[in-house]
């Protein structure tokens with residue numbers, strides 16, 4: 502049976518393998534997704550950051566070390582929240598809340614930056630969350646998120662060959678919705694959306710889209726030639742940045 506995101510990560514063996522996977526320097530999160538998301542997020546000095554699906558708190562530490570004024574992480578997994586609280590306990594600017602993002606009452610007009618790394622594809626609906634994020638941002642505030650790339654989420658047929666995956670199937674691309682996938686020893690439920698779905702959902706929720714990127718691998722971030730060559734075959738991530746109109750733009754004309 503496929504589990505939703507938080508319950509999936511609350512399995513002890515899954516959590517352990519996830520933490521091991523993320524700690525590897527060559528993990529795609531460290532070579533492609535993280536650096537790109539950080540580039541789009543830009544300087545966080547003095548920013549009040551809300552991190553949706555914060556996971557184990559590593560990103561929170563990074564943002565606070567880079568001068569964020571405050572950091573609120575929210576995650577539905579008890580394992581992730583316990584780890585994030587441990588990771589951030591010595592920093593009075595940090596708070597971590599355990600909640601389901603589908604029901605968590607997001608405080609209005611509180612944040613200048615909202616991040617969501619690799620969590621939105623666990624949510625059945627994007628627009629209710631994006632509307633809440635828009636309301637949670639102050640005027641001019643920015644949202645930066647990453648998701649598994651839609652060419653990956655569209656088709657859930659697992660690689661049955663030997664060793665590292667060498668073939669990918671892009672199929673059922675426009676049949677959006679629920680998918681079940683085997684990953685790190687268990688079955689997880691995710692939701693597939695097209696690239697344009699993300700773009701249009703941002704616009705429908707009042708955001709100005711700033712950037713759409715696909716995690717193109719950069720040679721300097723890879724220690725291994727073969728890994729770099731393989732990562733040029735298919736995009737793993739979609740990373741987008743958008744902002745809420747600044748206060749002056751919200752004032753009625755005339």
Ligand SMILES: C[S@@+](CC[C@H](N)C(=O)[O-])C[C@H]1O[C@@H](n2cnc3c(N)ncnc32)[C@H](O)[C@@H]1O
Nearest residue numbers: 506507554555556576577578601602618620623
């Ligand atoms: C792939 S992990 C990414 C964690 C972190 N953002 C990172 O990049 O290191 C996805 C996270 O999303 C969380 N998550 C998934 N669905 C959620 C939901 N409905 N409410 C809250 N958290 C959720 C999971 O518990 C998990 O910690």
